[in-house]
Each structure stands twice: as C-alpha cells, then as structure tokens.
Amino acid sequence: MTKFIRRRARQRETDSIKLTTAAPAGSLRVMGFVVADDNSFISSMRFNDTKKIVQPNLYATNLRLRHAEPRIVLKNTSIAPISARPRFFTVNGELDNPVELPTMALLPEQIVEVDLTALRTAAASRTDFDSVSVEIENSGAPDSLIGAAYSSDNLTALTYDVPLRDSGKVRNLTGSYPWRIDNDYSTIVSITNVGDRPARFQVEIRYPGGPYSIKPRQLEPGQTAVFDLRKMRDDQTPDCTGKSLGVDRGQFHWSVVATPGEAHLIGRAEVVSPSARVVSSYSCPTCCPDSGPFGGFNPGAYGLYIDGSVATNSSGQYYDCYWNSYPTSIWWSSLSTWDTSVATFVTGTEDLHGEGPGFTYGIGNYDRTEWWTDNMDCYQYYSPMQDSANVDVAGAPDHLQIVSDVTTEFCTGGGPTSLHRTITYQVVDQYGNPVSVPLSIAERFFALNDHTCGAGAPQPSSCHVYSNGRFTDTLFAGCTPVGGSCGYDVLNEIVYCQSLAVPKPLGRLDEHVHADRITVNGNSTNFPPGTNIYP
Amino acid sequence: MRVLISTVVMLAVIALSQAQESRRAKGVFSITGYVLDVNGNLVSGAEVHAMPIDRGGLVQTSVTSAGRFSISLDVPGKYRVYASRGDVGYKNITEELFTLDPEAIPEVVVTEQSPKQTTVVKLRSKQSSLTKFVISSRPGEPLDSAQLIVQRRDNQNYRYIRTLKALDLRRSTELLLPSLPLRIEVSAPGYETWSSTDSAAQLQPNKLLLERPGTREIVVQLRHAKRTR
Numbered sequence: 001m002t003k004f005i006r007r008r009a010r011q012r013e014t015d016s017i018k019l020t021t022a023a024p025a026g027s028l029r030v031m032g033f034v035v036a037d038d039n040s041f042i043s044s045m046r047f048n049d050t051k052k053i054v055q056p057n058l059y060a061t062n063l064r065l066r067h068a069e070p071r072i073v074l075k076n077t078s079i080a081p082i083s084a085r086p087r088f089f090t091v092n093g094e095l096d097n098p099v100e101l102p103t104m105a106l107l108p109e110q111i112v113e114v115d116l117t118a119l120r121t122a123a124a125s126r127t128d129f130d131s132v133s134v135e136i137e138n139s140g141a142p143d144s145l146i147g148a149a150y151s152s153d154n155l156t157a158l159t160y161d162v163p164l165r166d167s168g169k170v171r172n173l174t175g176s177y178p179w180r181i182d183n184d185y186s187t188i189v190s191i192t193n194v195g196d197r198p199a200r201f202q203v204e205i206r207y208p209g210g211p212y213s214i215k216p217r218q219l220e221p222g223q224t225a226v227f228d229l230r231k232m233r234d235d236q237t238p239d240c241t242g243k244s245l246g247v248d249r250g251q252f253h254w255s256v257v258a259t260p261g262e263a264h265l266i267g268r269a270e271v272v273s274p275s276a277r278v279v280s281s282y283s284c285p286t287c288c289p290d291s292g293p294f295g296g297f298n299p300g301a302y303g304l305y306i307d308g309s310v311a312t313n314s315s316g317q318y319y320d321c322y323w324n325s326y327p328t329s330i331w332w333s334s335l336s337t338w339d340t341s342v343a344t345f346v347t348g349t350e351d352l353h354g355e356g357p358g359f360t361y362g363i364g365n366y367d368r369t370e371w372w373t374d375n376m377d378c379y380q381y382y383s384p385m386q387d388s389a390n391v392d393v394a395g396a397p398d399h400l401q402i403v404s405d406v407t408t409e410f411c412t413g414g415g416p417t418s419l420h421r422t423i424t425y426q427v428v429d430q431y432g433n434p435v436s437v438p439l440s441i442a443e444r445f446f447a448l449n450d451h452t453c454g455a456g457a458p459q460p461s462s463c464h465v466y467s468n469g470r471f472t473d474t475l476f477a478g479c480t481p482v483g484g485s486c487g488y489d490v491l492n493e494i495v496y497c498q499s500l501a502v503p504k505p506l507g508r509l510d511e512h513v514h515a516d517r518i519t520v521n522g523n524s525t526n527f528p529p530g531t532n533i534y535p
Numbered sequence: 536m537r538v539l540i541s542t543v544v545m546l547a548v549i550a551l552s553q554a555q556e557s558r559r560a561k562g563v564f565s566i567t568g569y570v571l572d573v574n575g576n577l578v579s580g581a582e583v584h585a586m587p588i589d590r591g592g593l594v595q596t597s598v599t600s601a602g603r604f605s606i607s608l609d610v611p612g613k614y615r616v617y618a619s620r621g622d623v624g625y626k627n628i629t630e631e632l633f634t635l636d637p638e639a640i641p642e643v644v645v646t647e648q649s650p651k652q653t654t655v656v657k658l659r660s661k662q663s664s665l666t667k668f669v670i671s672s673r674p675g676e677p678l679d680s681a682q683l684i685v686q687r688r689d690n691q692n693y694r695y696i697r698t699l700k701a702l703d704l705r706r707s708t709e710l711l712l713p714s715l716p717l718r719i720e721v722s723a724p725g726y727e728t729w730s731s732t733d734s735a736a737q738l739q740p741n742k743l744l745l746e747r748p749g750t751r752e753i754v755v756q757l758r759h760a761k762r763t764r
Contacts, residue, residue: 404627409630409697410630412630412695413696413697413698420591420629458592459609461592461595464593464607467582467598471596472584472586472593472594473594474587474588474592476588477591478590479589513591
C-alpha cells in the first residue's frame with residue numbers, strides 16, 4: 001500500500017496518479033481512496049486502463065445535484081492538445097433542454113477542474129435537475145481523456161463517487177448489482193443510453209421468492225431509467241406478472257435486449273446509508289448481454305367480432321451468460337395479419353381489430369440476439385424471427401338465441417316449493433351465427449314491481465365478461481313461506497357493453513317470476529334450443 | 536320535528552343507497568378460491584360459476600389460472616359455486632345436486648360485512664346423471680303423497696328430501712344426481728318403505744352409483760303395509 005499525504009491543504013488543487021507495469025495486461029488491480037484528515041471527505045480513486053478504452057468520450061449516470069455540491073475533474077493523458085465539451089441531461093435525455101458548458105481546451109497532460117456554475121444555477125431552478133447524466137465529448141483519441149466526478153451532500157456530508165468513463169465494451173451493456181433497503185439503506189439504479197440511437201433493455205430483480213420482472217423498455221439517446229428500490233417496495237409497485245417486491249435485499253440484473261446492431265448503455269447502482277456513513281457504487285458488468293427472446297404469441301389464438309378489438313399478448317425467455325433464464329414479453333418489430341379483410345393490427349398497438357367474418361393469422365416479427373464470448377469480448381448473432389397466432393372474427397353481436405331452458409323445483413323439503421328456471425343464452429350475429437368471443441354483458445331492468453314473496457327484489461347485473469358470448473340467467477322467486485303465486489315481474493333488457501359506445505340491446509325479456517309459474521315473453525313452457533330473442 | 540326526522544331518514548336512505556352503489560361500482564363483492572381435482576391437485580383452465588340462489592340473476596363465471604379463480608359480484612347474497620372442465624365437473628346445477636354434493640358445489644354467503652369470500656371447489660371426475668323416478672302403487676290403491684329421500688352413502692348428513700304430492704306422482708320425477716354412492720328411499724303413509732338397499736329393488740346392493748351421464752329410469756311400486764294385530 002502506498003500513501004500520499006498532502007502536507008498543506010490547498011483549496012481546489014487537483015492531481016493525478018499514473019501507474020505503469022511491465023507485467024502482462026490484467027496483472028495489477030489498483031484501488032485508491034482520498035480521505036480528508038477530519039473525515040469530512042472520503043472518496044474512492046478510479047484507475048483507468050487507457051489501453052482498454054474503446055472510444056474517446058466520457059459518460060456518467062446519476063450525478064446528484066439536489067442539496068449537493070458536484071465536482072468534475074478532467075485530465076488530458078495525451079501529448080497533444082484536446083478539447084472537451086461537458087453536457088448534462090435529465091432523465092429525458094435530448095428531449096429536455098440539456099445544460100451544455102463551453103468547450104474546454106486541455107493542453108498535454110493538463111488537469112482541469114470543470115467550472116460547474118451553470119449546472120448549479122440550472123439545478124437551483126429546475127427540479128428535473130436533481131440528478132443528471134453526464135457526457136464529456138472529447139476531440140482527441142480514445143485514450144486521451146480521463147476524469148473523476150463526485151457530489152458532496154450538503155445535508156448528510158456524504159460523498160457520492162460517480163464513475164466517469166467511456167461507454168466500455170459490449171459486456172457493459174449489462175449489469176448485476178447487489179442492492180439492499182433495510183434500515184435506512186436505499187438503492188437507486190440508473191441506466192442511461194449514451195449512444196446515438198434508441199436501445200432497449202430489460203430488468204430482472206432477483207431474490208429468494210422472486211424474481212421481479214420488468215417488461216422490456218426503450219431508451220432514446222440520452223434518456224435515463226431510474227429504479228428506486230425502496231420506493232418500489234414501499235409503493236408495492238407490481239411487476240409485469242403482478243408480483244410486488246417483498247424483501248429488502250437481492251440482486252438487480254439488467255441487459256440490453258431486442259436491439260440489433262450497436263447500442264451504448266451504461267448503468268450503476270448506488271447504495272446509501274446515512275446512519276452507517278455508507279455510499280457504494282456498483283457498476284459490475286456480467287460476461288455478456290442476455291440472449292433471446294425465445295417465445296411468441298401467448299395465447300396463440302384470438303377471437304373477436306367485426307368492429308371489435310382484442311389485445312394480443314406474448315411471452316418468452318431470455319438467458320443470461322450463466323444460463324439463468326427469466327420471462328419476458330416479445331418486443332415486436334412489426335405486426336400484420338395474413339388476410340387484412342378479416343382482421344388488422346391497430347397501428348402503434350398490439351391490438352387486433354375485426355374487419356370481416358372469417359379466419360386469418362396474426363403475424364409478428366421480432367429480433368433475436370444471441371451472444372457468444374471468447375472470454376475477452378462478446379459477439380452478437382442476430383436472427384430475424386417470426387411467430388403467428390390464429391385469429392377468428394365473428395359477426396357483430398345482434399340478438400340472443402336460446403341454448404337451453406330448464407325448469408326445476410326448489411325448496412322441496414316440505415314447505416312451499418318454488419320453481420327455478422335456468423336459461424342459457426348465446427349471443428349471435430344478424431344471421432344467427434354464434435359470436436363465440438369474450439363479450440361484456442349486462443342487464444337493464446324496466447318496470448320492476450314489488451317482490452310479493454317477501455324476499456329482496458332482484459337487481460340487474462352490471463357489465464361482466466362472458467367467454468364465448470354465452471351466459472346463463474336464473475329466474476327464481478326464492479324459498480319463502482308464502483309460496484303459491486307470489487313473486488315479481490320485470491321487463492329485463494340484455495345489453496352488450498361496448499367499450500367506448502352506449503350499450504347495445506340484444507334481447508328484451510318480459511319476465512314474470514313467481515313461485516308456481518315462471519313466464520318469459522309469454523312462455524311458461526321452456527323455450528326449445530335455437531329460439532331467437534330479439535331486442 | 537316529524538319533518539326533520541323524515542328528512543334525516545330520507546338523507547340516511549340516500550346516503551346508504553349511494554354507499555351501496557359506490558361499493559357496487561368498485562366491485563367490492565367477490566368470491567375467490569381454488570379448484571381441485573379428485574387427487575387434490577390444482578386445476579387450470581376450469582370454468583367456475585357462481586349462481587345466486589336466494590333469488591335469481593345472471594350466473595357469473597371465471598376461468599382458473601394455476602387453479603385459482605376470482606369472480607366479481609354485483610350484490611351480496613347466497614351463491615353456489617361449481618366448476619367444469621371439458622367433460623368433467625358440473626355445467627348446470629339443481630337443488631338436489633348441491634344438497635348432495637356440497638364439496639363440489641359449496642355455498643358461499645357474501646355480505647356487506649364480509650364482501651370478499653374464499654372457497655374451494657372439488658371437480659368431480661364424472662358428470663351428474665339425470666334420473667327419472669316413476670313412483671306408483673298397485674291399481675285400486677290410491678297414492679296421495681310420498682316422500683323421496685336420496686342420501687350419500689359416505690356421509691349420511693348429505694341427504695335430499697322431496698315431498699311428492701298426488702299431482703307429482705301422476706308423472707315421473709326427474710332429478711340430477713351426482714355420480715356418488717347413493718341410497719334412495721321412498722315412503723308413503725300406509726305403504727311399505729321402498730329402499731334401493733332392498734334386494735327386491737333389484738339394484739346394486741347397498742349402493743346406487745349413477746356413473747354415466749344420460750337418463751336412467753327407476754321404477755318404484757309401493758306395496759301396502761301389512762296390518763299387525
């Protein structure tokens with residue numbers, strides 16, 4: 001261990017350390033710390049292997065500005081002058097007004113502390129600048145600029161050490177970080193797209209009893225996704241399977257997905273405990289990004305009716321480089337149908353729309369990326385994939401048809417008996433064809449008179465979805481000591497609850513429900529199957 | 536004063552009805568639970584139905600996912616819950632079915648105080664069987680009333696009793712019976728009691744198991760009881 005001691009503290013002075021070894025690459029692991037005599041400042045020193053830097057710019061995510069004093073130091077490691085231009089982004093990236101500082105000239109080997117006055121001014125007036133991502137554009141070669149960034153919290157006196165480095169190799173498009181939120185610990189994970197094209201990623205939070213899965217998400221250039229694990233646990237935010245986070249520690253895994261070609265994402269987790277005086281930053285990559293997806297439409301068949309719509313769903317699996325699998329949904333690159341006169345996909349959605357009666361296939365195209373490693377770097381294999389689903393489109397709901405009509409006796413133990421009539425209806429189109437798709441059906445009562453058996457009056461059913469457009473109604477005056485002809489009369493209208501339109505009447509039923517006689521539209525005998533009931 | 540009380544009562548009624556409507560709108564009433572097969576395994580893809588039995592209404596349905604179901608209800612009340620999957624389980628229910636087979640068709644009471652109830656539904660491996668009873672006496676021996684009792688052999692607490700009057704006895708009585716070992720008894724004042732356990736009844740001794748769906752006819756001819764001195 002080597003200890004450098006600055007004998008006289010001088011404000012705003014910066015320095016750097018360079019280590020050179022003749023040993024093979026990877027032989028040395030170096031770690032350093034900067035500690036003030038009174039412990040008012042503690043931060044780690046990050047050493048950069050300049051031979052492994054793949055591109056000239058530097059990036060950082062989650063540089064705190066709220067109640068915090070940020071500092072950034074840059075060094076030109078080359079023997080030629082370079083220029084650097086710092087830019088700071090909100091979570092919305094290029095879409096919000098980023099703060100751009102003037103281009104700085106750095107002489108060979110020069111160390112410069114960046115003047116962040118403009119950033120502090122912006123942070124004081126914009127709440128979206130509580131935390132920012134950083135981009136330092138560099139005019140020099142990939143290994144010509146290194147830097148350090150941190151924020152000192154004015155309230156807790158904690159120092160947040162923020163890695164400031166190039167976007168790294170392909171393996172940096174993924175990460176697995178420890179997290180904990182017990183006691184006053186918090187963990188915030190931020191993932192930033194530092195590339196110049198959209199990139200998608202997926203998160204799986206692993207813990208005993210987990211995992212907690214988040215659907216694939218797209219980040220535009222400069223955008224940042226932030227995951228506050230304590231807030232997610234406290235709010236009981238459900239994941240894509242409805243599961244909530246119920247533990248206080250585990251592993252946060254993320255990977256670039258469904259992004260063929262070049263992508264540049266960086267991520268890190270910041271674990272903080274003010275009482276324990278802990279600030280830890282984790283940005284460990286795994287060996288390679290996750291491979292997949294392997295899956296397709298789920299379910300593989302959909303039923304809808306003309307002018308109706310239904311949301312499709314998908315499922316699949318990703319595999320990380322340790323062969324752990326986790327569920328995902330498919331990010332379709334395009335959706336279409338084989339016969340557009342039968343059904344089409346609604347633009348910008350994964351919803352099918354019924355155009356005409358018949359059968360067709362829904363066809364989805366998606367990108368599968370698989371990764372291979374030679375233990376030095378990762379290599380991407382891209383395969384365009386396709387899956388299909390059966391799509392049945394029926395005619396629009398028009399009226400009702402009797403499926404079965406059965407009358408039995410209830411309350412047969414010795415007191416007054418009461419008839420019980422069970423009628424099952426099928427919703428059909430104007431030609432009498434069954435509309436065998438999930439339909440939302442309700443009742444509307446008109447002219448309901450008193451229930452003379454003494455039981456409470458029946459109430460109309462609100463909108464409920466019935467699979468296959470088939471539902472059963474029971475007519476019953478109840479078991480009461482009155483018996484005989486007691487009961488109630490109601491004019492009952494069966495309606496189809498359309499999502500964005502007024503309910504459509506499907507059948508009108510004049511029901512006289514009495515203990516000894518149940519009459520529907522004048523028939524006390526049961527309807528034969530196939531009888532049509534019109535609105 | 537009377538006007539004030541009337542106003543207060545009216546406001547209370549309006550508030551109560553609004554509260555009920557509000558609860559209804561939020562779908563606070565529900566029955567959730569599990570469907571198990573005969574071996575106690577969870578059954579996925581089973582259709583589950585909740586039939587209101589204290590008064591009529593639409594039968595609400597749901598499909599199990601990983602054996603679990605959830606049915607939202609509009610109003611509190613008594614419900615019978617039953618399930619089917621393909622050719623097994625119950626697709627329709629009657630009073631005799633749920634009286635004799637409450638494990639497969641449990642009664643669930645949903646109230647304002649207990650708006651969310653849970654239950655477990657057993658999926659019977661076979662459907663119910665429609666059984667016609669023809670009950671008669673010998674010519675010249677009038678039969679004014681009779682009592683039909685159907686009892687589970689494995690649990691005698693589960694019994695269905697039906698009183699048949701002269702009008703009922705002039706036609707056959709149809710019952711949907713579960714595919715479970717049953718004992719059937721028919722009695723009438725002044726007549727010998729007929730039982731399916733009697734060898735004279737020419738049925739399976741000690742049990743009656745109606746296994747196949749379809750209609751089965753059981754003819755019962757009652758005989759006058761012998762007078763004792």
